[in-house]
Amino acid sequence: MQDKNYLKRRETAVTLDTPVEDLAQQHPAAVDFLNRRNIRCIRCGEPLWCTLGELLQKEGVPNLRQFLEELNDFLSQNDERK
8 A cells, every 4th residue: 555645746746857837837835945955947037948857957966866856755745736
């Protein structure tokens, strides 16, 4: 039997291929998560036009898988989906 947190994480799963624009619209809490890690995904009031993976690589995030896991865990607990 799978626990509720696992199912919630699958439901909110963000991938490296997720467009930043979709991430900001579908998961508003993700913007704060990224900002707290000094990763700006919104400039001049608009989300960046790239994927999350491209943004993280540009920002020099060393371990993309770990970062993605932390983001998805955060969203499974704090997501404010519209």
